[in-house]
Amino acid sequence: MKHTVAALVEDRPGVLNRVASLFRRRGFNIDSLAVGTTEEAGISRMTIVVEGAEGIAVQVERQLDKLIDVVAVEDLTNLETVSRELALIKVAARPDQRREILDLIQIFRAQVVDVAPNSLIVQITAAGDTLDALLENLRPYGVREMVRTGVIALTRGARTTAVPHESAEARRFHSESGRRPEGELPFVTE
Amino acid sequence: MTMMSGADIVLESLKRLGVDTVFGYPGGVVLPLYDRWPAHPEVRHILVRHEQGAGHAADGYARASGKLGVALATSGPGATNLVTAITTAHMDSVPTLFITGNVGRELLGRDGFQEADITGITMPTVKHNYLVMRAEDLAYTFAEAAYIATTGRKGSVHIDIPKDVFLEQADFVWPETIEIRGYRPQTVGDTVLIEEAAAIINAAERPIIFAGHGIILGNAAPELRDFAEKTGTPVLNTLLGLGSLPPEHALAYGMMGMHGSYWANHAASNADVIVALGMRMDDRALGRFADMNPTAKVVHVDIDPAEHGKNIPTHVPIVGDVKVVLAQLLDAVEVNSHAEWVRWIDDLRNDHRLSMSVPPGEEMSQQHVISKIAQFIGPEAVLTTGVGQHQMWAAQFGNISRPHQLITSGGLGTMGFEVPAAMGAAVACPDRAVWTICGDGGFQMTFQEIATMVDEQLPVKMAIMNNGFLGMVRQWQELFYGNNYVSVAMSQPDFLKLAEAYGIHGIRVTDRSQVDAALKEAAAYPGPVILDFRVEAEGNVFPMVPAGASLSETIEEPQRVG
Numbered sequence: 001m002k003h004t005v006a007a008l009v010e011d012r013p014g015v016l017n018r019v020a021s022l023f024r025r026r027g028f029n030i031d032s033l034a035v036g037t038t039e040e041a042g043i044s045r046m047t048i049v050v051e052g053a054e055g056i057a058v059q060v061e062r063q064l065d066k067l068i069d070v071v072a073v074e075d076l077t078n079l080e081t082v083s084r085e086l087a088l089i090k091v092a093a094r095p096d097q098r099r100e101i102l103d104l105i106q107i108f109r110a111q112v113v114d115v116a117p118n119s120l121i122v123q124i125t126a127a128g129d130t131l132d133a134l135l136e137n138l139r140p141y142g143v144r145e146m147v148r149t150g151v152i153a154l155t156r157g158a159r160t161t162a163v164p165h166e167s168a169e170a171r172r173f174h175s176e177s178g179r180r181p182e183g184e185l186p187f188v189t190e
Numbered sequence: 191m192t193m194m195s196g197a198d199i200v201l202e203s204l205k206r207l208g209v210d211t212v213f214g215y216p217g218g219v220v221l222p223l224y225d226r227w228p229a230h231p232e233v234r235h236i237l238v239r240h241e242q243g244a245g246h247a248a249d250g251y252a253r254a255s256g257k258l259g260v261a262l263a264t265s266g267p268g269a270t271n272l273v274t275a276i277t278t279a280h281m282d283s284v285p286t287l288f289i290t291g292n293v294g295r296e297l298l299g300r301d302g303f304q305e306a307d308i309t310g311i312t313m314p315t316v317k318h319n320y321l322v323m324r325a326e327d328l329a330y331t332f333a334e335a336a337y338i339a340t341t342g343r344k345g346s347v348h349i350d351i352p353k354d355v356f357l358e359q360a361d362f363v364w365p366e367t368i369e370i371r372g373y374r375p376q377t378v379g380d381t382v383l384i385e386e387a388a389a390i391i392n393a394a395e396r397p398i399i400f401a402g403h404g405i406i407l408g409n410a411a412p413e414l415r416d417f418a419e420k421t422g423t424p425v426l427n428t429l430l431g432l433g434s435l436p437p438e439h440a441l442a443y444g445m446m447g448m449h450g451s452y453w454a455n456h457a458a459s460n461a462d463v464i465v466a467l468g469m470r471m472d473d474r475a476l477g478r479f480a481d482m483n484p485t486a487k488v489v490h491v492d493i494d495p496a497e498h499g500k501n502i503p504t505h506v507p508i509v510g511d512v513k514v515v516l517a518q519l520l521d522a523v524e525v526n527s528h529a530e531w532v533r534w535i536d537d538l539r540n541d542h543r544l545s546m547s548v549p550p551g552e553e554m555s556q557q558h559v560i561s562k563i564a565q566f567i568g569p570e571a572v573l574t575t576g577v578g579q580h581q582m583w584a585a586q587f588g589n590i591s592r593p594h595q596l597i598t599s600g601g602l603g604t605m606g607f608e609v610p611a612a613m614g615a616a617v618a619c620p621d622r623a624v625w626t627i628c629g630d631g632g633f634q635m636t637f638q639e640i641a642t643m644v645d646e647q648l649p650v651k652m653a654i655m656n657n658g659f660l661g662m663v664r665q666w667q668e669l670f671y672g673n674n675y676v677s678v679a680m681s682q683p684d685f686l687k688l689a690e691a692y693g694i695h696g697i698r699v700t701d702r703s704q705v706d707a708a709l710k711e712a713a714a715y716p717g718p719v720i721l722d723f724r725v726e727a728e729g730n731v732f733p734m735v736p737a738g739a740s741l742s743e744t745i746e747e748p749q750r751v752g
Binding site (some may be wrong): 022 | 371
């Protein structure tokens with residue numbers, strides 16, 4: 001089963017290494033991983049698709065959350081989401097085959113973004129299985145090269161995977177509930 | 191604002207953090223730091239003989255005192271020599287800070303002399319690490335690193351500093367508070383889960399407590415006792431949980447697991463409710479996960495949510511500081527006694543006591559020597575061990591009665607931990623006697639630190655269980671590999687001459703009748719002592735749960751298995 005996990009991370013050197021190292025060490029199988037900037041400066045968002053048994057998403061989520069540079073984690077697998085992947089597919093196409101290919105990709109709402117005498121590049125943005133279906137249909141012509149971005153996803157509606165706020169209100173809540181957002185120095189125990 | 195060099199910022203930061211001791215070893219890239227050390231006499235530098243020794247000493251210091259342990263090494267080989275110690279401390283959640291130098295910023299990534307990608311190397315074995323590229327970031331980084339190491343689930347943190355950052359001038363700005371949006375350890379247990387746990391505990395007929403290292407690290411021994419007494423729940427310990435309840439307590443049933451007692455393992459297997467406190471459901475404590483009492487309801491209290499459900503299913507996972515959560519639970523549970531259940535375990539103990547007792551006869555068994563040492567030094571002393579047979583016998587016969595009394599590498603199982611960890615404990619606890627029980631194998635891995643003990647006048651008593659074998663490996667070859675002894679018999683130097691070479695006292699003990707006098711003589715000597723106990727060559731540790739078996743398959747008799 002595939003699980004989609006979103007992680008908001010500090011945009012710092014080594015953070016990708018930390019996440020990759022964690023997945024390797026714990027034996028989590030990465031299907032795809034997409035990283036990019038977010039609406040908040042200094043925060044990047046990783047969308048990770050993990051292949052594994054039912055319980056694995058919980059371990060992935062908790063182990064990720066243990067990393068200091070990971071600010072928030074959410075398992076999107078069972079939420080209503082918009083998830084998309086972008087692919088560029090270079091297809092072998094003789095001039096007499098172009099029309100046929102154009103008709104085909106229209107069904108998938110894909111576009112041709114580059115044409116050469118014996119090949120063209122198809123661009124598609126879609127959910128994973130639509131993309132796989134297009135790929136299957138293009139294979140007979142000869143797929144010469146392909147690149148995929150990996151899945152990215154957002155929950156539908158107003159709900160967000162939020163960076164924890166540091167408002168006075170939140171801070172009071174956190175300290176009252178025992179989640180201490182700040183530590184008194186020094187921290188040396190008895 | 192005060193401008194200072196990166197080196198001064200490092201030392202000033204350590205001072206602000208209350209660090210009084212750093213175990214270190216100099217080298218090229220940390221010279222700018224050492225150059226400034228005389229200006230900061232409040233921070234004691236202890237020059238070790240090997241960086242691994244520095245790391246284990248910092249670990250021993252932290253375990254004995256509960257304070258942050260700090261070790262320092264130079265770049266390249268100095269840094270890589272720390273790796274075993276960093277991993278050892280982190281596996282056992284010991285609050286430690288490891289500082290390394292690295293080549294100058296211009297040379298990073300160019301494979302220069304003594305460059306190692308040490309932050310890349312330590313990344314999977316630390317709680318967090320840093321490569322600090324600007325002197326102005328040093329103070330905050332040290333404050334944050336110490337905060338991370340000593341809060342939540344404690345652990346090791348590593349800071350790597352390029353040489354020229356030590357020389358760079360910057361304002362010293364000490365943070366008043368630390369705020370990390372990706373790190374908020376939850377200390378208080380969720381009230382709904384506390385109620386759920388209390389209902390399960392109140393309804394239990396055969397409850398059992400698994401008390402782990404978290405009780406010691408979280409200073410929760412008094413809360414554990416109150417909770418066990420109020421609910422009438424028997425207490426078992428993991429190896430690192432020993433000392434959380436004194437063995438003479440009516441509800442204390444000692445160590446569970448691979449070399450735990452028959453009664454402890456059967457109590458664990460027959461309980462209807464398991465209350466696991468500050469422990470991580472390790473395979474050595476639980477045996478085969480699938481058969482570790484699959485019908486029991488499990489209440490698991492741990493500050494690290496990733497431990498819940500990692501190895502066995504948990505019914506009530508409570509995230510929080512075990513000291514705080516135990517206080518919450520204490521209010522929520524009813525007074526109870528489980529007289530019949532306790533009697534059942536007592537009867538089991540009475541019937542099976544022989545399987546965990548000192549063998550009779552005149553043989554110099556390790557069990558005999560170790561229980562003599564434990565009796566002699568008492569619970570106020572600190573006892574460190576290496577890894578293997580002597581470690582298990584120290585757990586069985588060490589009479590571990592108070593937190594921080596036993597210092598041993600549980601998770602990583604690091605041979606050679608014992609001597610430098612004892613050195614660190616001796617620095618942390620100058621008023622306590624510090625003894626270490628060593629294997630003859632592990633002792634030879636790190637005994638170079640005797641020279642450090644001599645320099646620093648640390649009177650550690652080193653009792654070597656000298657049987658000429660890597661005992662635990664030999665035991666496995668005997669039991670599971672048909673007596674096929676391969677690379678387990680080992681020669682030693684003359685340990686008395688070694689003692690003489692280091693200018694310390696050495697005592698050889700070849701017969702039971704000499705043990706008492708030797709211990710007295712060692713204690714009376716003002717400096718470090720090597721005790722060379724010539725013990726039985728082929729003794730085996732029992733009871734035993736064979737690797738991959740379940741706790742209910744505990745073997746008591748020295749029989750061939752597998």
